[in-house]
Amino acid sequence: MSNTLHIVGGGMAGSEAAWQAAQMGVPVVIHEMRPKVETFAHRTGDLAEMVCSNSFRSDDDEQNAVGLLHWEMRAANGLIMAMADRHRLPAGGALAVDRDPFARSVTRQLRDHPLITVEEGEITALPDDGHWIFATGPLTSQRLGQAIAQETGTDALAFFDAIAPIVYFDSIDMSQAWMQSRYDKGETEEERTAYLNCPMTRDQYEAFIDALLAADKTEFHEGETAGYFDGCLPIEVMAERGRETLRHGPMKPVGLTNPHQPDVKPWAVVQLRRDNALGTLYNIVGFQTKMKYGAQTSVFKMIPGLENASFARLGGIHRNTFLNSPTLLDDRMRLKSRPHIRFAGQITGVEGYVESAAMGLLAGRLAASEILGQPLPPPPQDSAMGALIHHITGGAEARTFQPMNVNFGLFRPVEGLKGGRRGRKDRYKAYTDRAKAAWRGWLEQAAPAPAQG
Numbered sequence: 001m002s003n004t005l006h007i008v009g010g011g012m013a014g015s016e017a018a019w020q021a022a023q024m025g026v027p028v029v030i031h032e033m034r035p036k037v038e039t040f041a042h043r044t045g046d047l048a049e050m051v052c053s054n055s056f057r058s059d060d061d062e063q064n065a066v067g068l069l070h071w072e073m074r075a076a077n078g079l080i081m082a083m084a085d086r087h088r089l090p091a092g093g094a095l096a097v098d099r100d101p102f103a104r105s106v107t108r109q110l111r112d113h114p115l116i117t118v119e120e121g122e123i124t125a126l127p128d129d130g131h132w133i134f135a136t137g138p139l140t141s142q143r144l145g146q147a148i149a150q151e152t153g154t155d156a157l158a159f160f161d162a163i164a165p166i167v168y169f170d171s172i173d174m175s176q177a178w179m180q181s182r183y184d185k186g187e188t189e190e191e192r193t194a195y196l197n198c199p200m201t202r203d204q205y206e207a208f209i210d211a212l213l214a215a216d217k218t219e220f221h222e223g224e225t226a227g228y229f230d231g232c233l234p235i236e237v238m239a240e241r242g243r244e245t246l247r248h249g250p251m252k253p254v255g256l257t258n259p260h261q262p263d264v265k266p267w268a269v270v271q272l273r274r275d276n277a278l279g280t281l282y283n284i285v286g287f288q289t290k291m292k293y294g295a296q297t298s299v300f301k302m303i304p305g306l307e308n309a310s311f312a313r314l315g316g317i318h319r320n321t322f323l324n325s326p327t328l329l330d331d332r333m334r335l336k337s338r339p340h341i342r343f344a345g346q347i348t349g350v351e352g353y354v355e356s357a358a359m360g361l362l363a364g365r366l367a368a369s370e371i372l373g374q375p376l377p378p379p380p381q382d383s384a385m386g387a388l389i390h391h392i393t394g395g396a397e398a399r400t401f402q403p404m405n406v407n408f409g410l411f412r413p414v415e416g417l418k419g420g421r422r423g424r425k426d427r428y429k430a431y432t433d434r435a436k437a438a439w440r441g442w443l444e445q446a447a448p449a450p451a452q453g
């Protein structure tokens with residue numbers, strides 16, 4: 001059997017998997033259907049395109065589980081993290097990325113790698129032999145989706161997230177809005193002023209909620225909403241859950257002072273985050289929506305400062321395809337019924353750019369080590385990688401399985417530490433210390449990856 005590793009899908013997971021395997025000395029072919037076959041969310045033919053938000057979320061590797069995942073990927077010489085760091089934008093404690101240069105850099109690094117070939121074209125069937133990783137993501141092509149469903153005997157589950165709108169900076173009224181990160185968080189002045197804030201009075205907030213509730217929305221087919229992922233709820237759905245919900249979520253007014261009216265506490269604040277290095281585009285944070293386009297423009301223009309806003313992109317809804325991994329995959333991400341096939345990325349039931357890239361990193365290393373005849377054990381459960389893979393391949397309840405972000409709830413407790421809110425800081429530090437030690441230990445067992453080119 002050839003020792004080439006075939007990777008289907010050059011998104012977050014497929015790109016990282018290819019890099020890891022090639023760095024271990026294994027030849028890789030990436031099969032990517034774009035630009036020949038498009039999805040409704042991707043805009044380019046680049047690998048690792050970020051389709052919505054430009055954030056990799058918190059970069060805090062001591063107190064935050066996704067920050068810890070960043071750390072673990074950096075420790076494993078991950079390509080996605082290296083390129084995200086190279087194209088980092090100011091965003092307080094978060095890691096925001098200049099999306100187009102980021103994707104172009106990932107693409108260039110992969111295409112320039114002597115062991116990697118990129119073949120354009122859609123793969124529509126599960127192969128009978130060879131070494132394969134399927135990382136085709138939430139928008140897996142329909143024909144391949146059907147082939148997977150036929151093999152697994154389990155219909156892939158579809159549900160909808162929603163895209164947040166993007167506004168042109170020069171259309172925002174800065175005599176009402178101001179720049180400030182919550183609690184002035186950040187090392188530099190740029191970080192401390194990374195967000196653009198639009199304040200609302202109580203009356204404005206109530207009118208906004210009324211408009212959200214009354215707005216025309218895209219209709220769901222029966223049963224489609226059952227899979228809503230709580231981390232990505234459309235704002236109108238949050239508003240339906242209670243008039244105060246948004247004020248305690250994306251519109252919370254805490255940690256911010258309006259310099260135009262320092263003595264008046266806003267009732268709610270809409271935050272926008274820079275979406276490109278030039279600073280010409282800002283996305284409305286947490287404002288995923290399934291409102292119809294016409295309704296979106298009129299409702300969003302009710303936000304003080306956005307009365308004359310021009311939108312570079314309005315919000316939308318999208319599909320998400322994922323496997324019932326707890327029943328279908330083993331602890332090394334292989335399809336139990338065809339172990340020469342692995343799955344990686346969002347299709348395994350993780351959620352988000354970082355988690356998907358992380359699962360690609362693991363799949364790439366696990367597949368390459370097997371091809372090299374030195375199979376690796378599954379990653380330690382105490383690492384963030386291990387906690388996540390353990391959850392999706394065994395820890396989660398198969399019957400009610402839904403996509404999962406990395407979070408400390410997936411980690412085993414550290415004995416002897418105080419529970420509750422008071423002990424949280426010490427607990428999180430203990431989790432992250434333990435995870436780093438475990439992850440370093442696992443990496444030492446891997447065939448050493450040469451430093452990045």
Ligand SMILES: Cc1cc2nc3c(=O)[nH]c(=O)nc-3n(C[C@H](O)[C@H](O)[C@H](O)COP(=O)(O)OP(=O)(O)OC[C@H]3O[C@@H](n4cnc5c(N)ncnc54)[C@H](O)[C@@H]3O)c2cc1C
Binds near residue numbers: 039042122136354
């Ligand atoms: C509209 C939308 C908005 C999202 N917003 C966010 C967000 O704001 N933040 C976030 O963290 N995550 C978001 N996600 C989830 C995001 O897509 C994933 O986190 C991440 O991109 C998944 O990485 P992946 O590698 O698994 O899939 P992808 O990055 O989607 O990569 C899969 C690749 O496989 C290719 N492909 C599909 N089928 C085939 C085939 N048959 N043959 C060959 N190639 C194929 C696709 O073209 C694509 O390039 C969003 C998803 C969607 C659809």
